[in-house]
Structure formats: C-alpha cells, structure tokens
Amino acid sequence: MSLQILLNGISTGAVYSLIAIGFALVFNILKFSNFSHGATMTASAFIAYFLVASKGWGLAPTLLCSALSGAIIGLIGEFIGFRRILLNHSAPTYFFVSSITLGTLYEGLVTLKTGTNFYVYPNFFDVATVKIFDAVVSKENIIILAISAVALIILAFIIQKTSIGRQIRAVSFDRDTAKLMGINSTLIIQVVFAISGFFGGLAGCFLGIKFTLTSTLGSLVVKGFIASVIGGLGSLTGAVIGAMLLGIMEALFLSLWGSGWATIASFALMLVFLLVRPQGIAGSNVQEKA
Amino acid sequence: MKLFLYVLTQVCITLVSVCGIYILTGLTGMFSLGSAAFMAIGAYVSGLLVLKAGLNMYAAFAAAIIFSVGIGYVIGFPIVRLRRDYISLVTLGFGESIAQLILLLSQFTGGAFGLIGVPRRVNVWFTLISAVIVIAITAFFKTSKFGRQCIAVKSDELAAQAMGINASRVKMTAFLMSCALTSFAGCLYAFYVGYVGPTDFGWKKSADWVIMVFFGGVNSLTGSIFGGAFLTFLPQYMQALNKYRYIVYAVLVLIILNFKPNGVFGEWELSPRNLKRLFSPKKNRREDV
Numbered sequence: 204m205s206l207q208i209l210l211n212g213i214s215t216g217a218v219y220s221l222i223a224i225g226f227a228l229v230f231n232i233l234k235f236s237n238f239s240h241g242a243t244m245t246a247s248a249f250i251a252y253f254l255v256a257s258k259g260w261g262l263a264p265t266l267l268c269s270a271l272s273g274a275i276i277g278l279i280g281e282f283i284g285f286r287r288i289l290l291n292h293s294a295p296t297y298f299f300v301s302s303i304t305l306g307t308l309y310e311g312l313v314t315l316k317t318g319t320n321f322y323v324y325p326n327f328f329d330v331a332t333v334k335i336f337d338a339v340v341s342k343e344n345i346i347i348l349a350i351s352a353v354a355l356i357i358l359a360f361i362i363q364k365t366s367i368g369r370q371i372r373a374v375s376f377d378r379d380t381a382k383l384m385g386i387n388s389t390l391i392i393q394v395v396f397a398i399s400g401f402f403g404g405l406a407g408c409f410l411g412i413k414f415t416l417t418s419t420l421g422s423l424v425v426k427g428f429i430a431s432v433i434g435g436l437g438s439l440t441g442a443v444i445g446a447m448l449l450g451i452m453e454a455l456f457l458s459l460w461g462s463g464w465a466t467i468a469s470f471a472l473m474l475v476f477l478l479v480r481p482q483g484i485a486g487s488n489v490q491e492k493a
Numbered sequence: 494m495k496l497f498l499y500v501l502t503q504v505c506i507t508l509v510s511v512c513g514i515y516i517l518t519g520l521t522g523m524f525s526l527g528s529a530a531f532m533a534i535g536a537y538v539s540g541l542l543v544l545k546a547g548l549n550m551y552a553a554f555a556a557a558i559i560f561s562v563g564i565g566y567v568i569g570f571p572i573v574r575l576r577r578d579y580i581s582l583v584t585l586g587f588g589e590s591i592a593q594l595i596l597l598l599s600q601f602t603g604g605a606f607g608l609i610g611v612p613r614r615v616n617v618w619f620t621l622i623s624a625v626i627v628i629a630i631t632a633f634f635k636t637s638k639f640g641r642q643c644i645a646v647k648s649d650e651l652a653a654q655a656m657g658i659n660a661s662r663v664k665m666t667a668f669l670m671s672c673a674l675t676s677f678a679g680c681l682y683a684f685y686v687g688y689v690g691p692t693d694f695g696w697k698k699s700a701d702w703v704i705m706v707f708f709g710g711v712n713s714l715t716g717s718i719f720g721g722a723f724l725t726f727l728p729q730y731m732q733a734l735n736k737y738r739y740i741v742y743a744v745l746v747l748i749i750l751n752f753k754p755n756g757v758f759g760e761w762e763l764s765p766r767n768l769k770r771l772f773s774p775k776k777n778r779r780e781d782v
Contacts, residue, residue, distance in 0.1 A: 236578045238526070238585075238700075287751045297754055299524055299581070300707045303700045304746045310697070311739030422696065425589050428582045436578065463597040470590040477571035477579065 207338035208454045214344035216450020217351035218409045222427025223434065223442035224358065225402035230437050231375040232395045233289075235298040236428070239280055241421030242309035243400055244407030247273035249313050251408055252322055252416055262327040266350070266408050273404020277396040280305050289392070306421070314418045322416035324408075347409050354405060355443060358398070362439070371395060426453075429473045435483025444484050500729045502617045504722050505624035506681050507705070511721035512631040512714075513674030514702040519711050520640055521667040522647030523577050527568075527584030528675045529698035530591040534561040535679025536689045537595065537602055540611040543684075545601070550614055554680045558673050565672035566665075573664040580668070588696050595691040607690035608683070615684040623681060627674060632714055634670075643667055697739075704746050710756030715763040720756070 222244070229237040251269035284301040328342045362368040373381040374391045382388045410423055426449065431437075434445025449469055456465035476483070510532060517523050539557035542548040548556070568587055572579045595602045602608055634640045642663045645653040654660050683689050705724050710716025728738045749756060761767060 230578075236581055238581070283747060283751075288754070291754065293754050296522060296524070296711075297750055300703060301747070301750050303524075303526075303703055304743045304750070307697065307700055307704070307739050308743035308747070311737075311743060315736065315740070419695075422589060425586050429586055432579065432582055436576070436582075463593045466593045467590045467597075470586045473583065473586060474568070474571055477575065477583065481571070481575050481579075 205338065206336060207340060208458050209451065210335065210338060210340045211344060212451035212454030213447060214340075214348045214450070215413075215454060216447035217348045218406055218413065219426045219430045219450050220355065220443040220446030221351055221402050221406035221409070222424055223430040223446045224355065224439060225399040225406065226424070226427050227431050227437060227439050227442040228395050228399045228402075230431070231439070232371065232378075232392060233285070233295075233298060234437075235295050235302070237302045237399070238299070239284070239302045239305035239309065240399070240403055240427070241424030242306040242313070243273055243276050243280070243403040243421075244410065244424060245418060245421040246276055246309045246313050246407075247400070247404035248407035248411040248416060248420060249317065249322075249418075251404070252324065252411065253316075256324050259325065262346070265324070265327075266405065269408035270401045270404040273400040273402070273407065274397040275400070276309070277398075277400025277403070278393060280400075281393055281396040285392075285396075286389075289389075310418060310421060317418050319418065322411075324412050324416065327412070343412055347412070350405070351409070354402070358402075359439075367391075367394060426469070429469055431483075432473050433476050433483060435485035438483065438485035441483050441485025448484075496729075498617045500726060502620045502685055503729065504725045505617075505620035506678050506685065507702075507725045508624045508718060508721050509620075509627045509681065510675045510678035511702055511705055511717055512627045513671040513678070514706050515631060515714055515717040516634065516643070516667050516674070517671035518703060518706055519714070519717055520635065520643035520647065521664055523664060523668065524581040524703060525584040525668075525671065526581050526696045526699045526703075527586075527588035527591070528671065528702060529694040529696065530584075530588040531561050531565065531672045531675040532679035532682065532698070533591055533595065533689075533691075533694035534564060535676025536683035536694075537608060537679075538676075539680040540608050540683040540689055541601060544608070544611060550612075550684065554677065557680050558676050561672050561676035562669050565669050569665050569668045573661040573668065584699075585696055588694070588699065592691060592695065602691070605691060607688055609688055611683050611687050611689065613684065613687040615681055620681050620685065623677070627677070628714075628718060635714055639663070639666065701742070704742055707756055708746055708749060710758035710760065712755065712760045713758040713762055715761065716756050716758030719758060 222240070226237060226240050229240070247269045250272040251265045255268045256265045284305045285298060288297045288301060328346075332339050332341050333345060362371060370381070370386050370391050371394065373384070373386055374388050378388050406427075407420065410420055414420070427446070430446035430449045431442045432445070433449060434441030434443070449472075452472060453465050453469055456468045460468070510528065514525070514528060517525055517528075535557045538560050539553040542553035542556055543550055568583060572583050596604055599605070642653070642658050645656065645658055646660050646663050650660050701724075702721075705720040706717045707720070708724060709718065709720030724742060728735050734741060
C-alpha cells in the first residue's frame, strides 16, 4: 500500500469519524439510531454554501457557518422531534420514526430550494496538492484531516475532563438516576444534540468540499453508520477507530476496483464484522435492557 | 377515470409493500430502511428473467421472490441475533449497495438508463386482486400463532424468550416475509410501468413506507392500510401539493408522533365485531379494543 493511498484513506476516515461521532453521541444518550443525521449534514452544508461560500468568503467562515447551522438544526430537531416523546416516556421506536421523519423533512426542504442540481464549493486552496516524500496528496485532504483531528481532541477533552462532559456521561449511563442526582437531563440532551449537529455540519461541509453538493449528500451518512457498527455501536473511541479503518480500506478498494465496488465491499466488510465480532472493535455491546 | 385507475394501481402496489412493512415493523418492531432495495431486486430480477431468459411472467415472479428471500436470509442471518438497531443500519447499507450494484452491472440492468421494455402485462385488476390477497394473508398472520409470537417479541424480547419463543427465528421469519412481499410489489411495479429505473428505490422510499405504517397506527393493520392508501392518494390528486409532498408527509407524521403517538387508528382493527361495537349504544362500548 503506497503512502498516498494511506494518507487519502486517513483523511476520508477523518470525515467518516466526524459523522460516526455525531451519530454515536446521540445513540449513547437516547439509545436509538438517529437517521436524521445525514439530512442534518446536507442541510447545514447547503446553508453554509448559500450564506457564506457563494459570497466568496474563505474556508474558515464556511466551516463555522456549516457547523453552527448543524448545531441549530440539531437543537430544532430535538425540540420538534424528540422532546415530547421523551417526556411522554413513549417506546424507543418512536424516536426512530421521528428521526426518519425529520430526515425526510430536512431533505425535502433542501430539495425544494435546490432541486436535483449540483453545486460546487468555490476553490478554497491556491495550490491544489502538496508533496509528502514521494506521495502527492491534495491539500484539502490534509486540511480536513487536521481540522477533524483538532475537533475530535477537543471533544475528547470536553467529555473526559469538564463538568458538562461528566454530566453527559452520567446521563448516557442512566438518565433517570442522573436526574435524581440533580443533573438537568433535558439540558444535557440539548447539548448533546447541538454537539452532534455541530459535528454533522463539519462533516457535511467537508463532504461538500471532497465531492459535490447535492440534495442526496446525506446518504453518505451510511459510511458513518458502517464505521460505528465496525467500531462498536455506542462507543466513541470505537467510532473513530472504525471510521479510520473504513476510510483506509475504502481507499484501498477504490484503488483496486473503483468507487462502486468500494461501497459494496465496505458493506460486505460490515456484514463479516457482524458475523465474527458483533460487539465491534471496541467491544462495548449495548444490550437491550430487560 | 384513467387517472383514477392509475392511482388505484399505485395504491395497490404500495399496499402490497406496506403489508410487508407492517409484518416487519408493526408486528415485530424492526425497522428496515432497505425494503425498497428488495423491491428493486424483485423488479429487476423478474424483468430480466422475462426479457433476457424469456421466462413465463408468473415463473419469473416466483423466481424473483425466491431470489430476494435468499438474499434476505444472507443479510438477516448475522443481524437477527443482535439488538434491533442493527437491522436498520445494515438494511440502510444494503440499500445503498444495491443501488451501486445496479449501476455497476449495467450490461444486464441498463445502468443509469434503467431497464427498458418490460412487457406491460399487469393491469389494474391484477394488482387489485394481489393487494386484496396479500392483505388477507397479513390479517390472517396477525391473528395466527406466528403473529402473536411476533407481537410478544416486539413488546419484550427477553420475556418472549423466557416463554419459549425462539426470538431470532421469529424475527428472521418476519424479515423474510417482508422481503417476499416487497419484492412481489417490485414485480408488479416492473410489469405495470414497463420500466425500472435505478433511482426509484432509495432509502426515502423505505422511509415513506415506515411513515405510512406509523401514520395510520403501527399496531393496527387497518391503520397501516389506511395510511398507505391515504398518503398515496393525496399527492396524486393535489398536483400543487406534489412538490411539497415529503414536507407535508413529515409535518403530518411529526404532529401525529407528538400528539397521538399511536397513529390515527391506534390499535383499532376493522372487523365485524369492532364495527358493531363502534355503532352500538354507548353503554356497551368498551375501551379495550
């Protein structure tokens, strides 16, 4: 495997890990798979395109706008989609349907504005590629890798070291007990949705830079899902490991067989993982409670 | 009238797949976001068998259904033992892979152009009769021993296992039945429209079906059928609405989920006994339907 494939793979894996983290955070706290995550990515990437990038402001404002709109969309989604279900103590399946519905809603709204047209972010970099030893790597991949790494490290710090992170972990572990201990669990859930949306927005913007912006950009969220299944559903570390592994494998498949087969191969990889090691790499198996 | 027949056919085809989703989601509590991929398999396999292999249409239908049940077994085997979230994640990935596969195997499937020239041998009566038969089978299944096992697994898997129900087998059977029904819907679709396109079967379509089931009431077959029929009729007759179709769907369902989480019909089923109770004087009416 040449260095170039490896670097491209790690960079793709970094974007996948942003998606997987956003997904795993919500999965951890409410124990359901948030299918509106993909559409959140699409919507925030488009908001950033229309508000910032199309006016010719550079990369940093675009990223920031995308991430913040992701966070706001996450908060709105929590309010209209999940709050009442949570307060009513309805069955977890309703979370699931709610998230699918929110996904269709966001995607419908985006499609209303854009139709099925393609949009391309303006070129953010003067020099397209850099040379590292004998590998030619596109600059956007390096930048994406760096920003993702910083974002993930900051998140790890917040979750492990700060008070709000401790509260998030407590609510993830047991919502009711955490509430009895004086934690405002509604607020914590809002925070988690905002963080998840923030990461979704970042990932959406990166995907838009790497590929093109279409209203079906969100379907790439499936890579994040595969990554979190490989890494172990509900584990944040596992999500990152799985995403990196998936990114590198995909870069390898891509160079061997082309992009269509790479998608199918990564799906087959997930099936094999579920057969051999269903708890994922990290090994935290979330069991259905009795 | 022509429009009405067209819409009626669409409704019937949708109802066949909605029955499949009802068995999977309503009875067993699993969510599949790849059901549309099984519809694609049904449509493509049956279409190809008739076009390229010159098979009889009914034989092609049977072959397509058996084929997609086989695929369903391969997909379902690793996941029925696990938490139910996995089935949605895996089927979503499966749907995306099938979409890619259709594009890649373009020498068979026609790639992005779609499969053209499937004989249009299915008419409105054929779909209507199929839908009625499928609904009858589903209603029968709901009240059978198997259906009650499914409901037990849905409410509490652990307790169901303690009562001696083989939960993973029940889940697998429900999944395979749903595969069979959706791929049958695909067969009907291919032979009614005469054309199969690769973009008709995204996860949005599967999500649509789940939304239909939930709109009418996830615990009630009557509700699911009503949801499927209503949400298919509505946009066809309000062309102005068609652009806003998904948004209207989503808003309707969000309202229902927030304020009446059991759906329009709740647990109410259409049956002579329940009808009689509905129209009987108030004193005989009981709340537990």
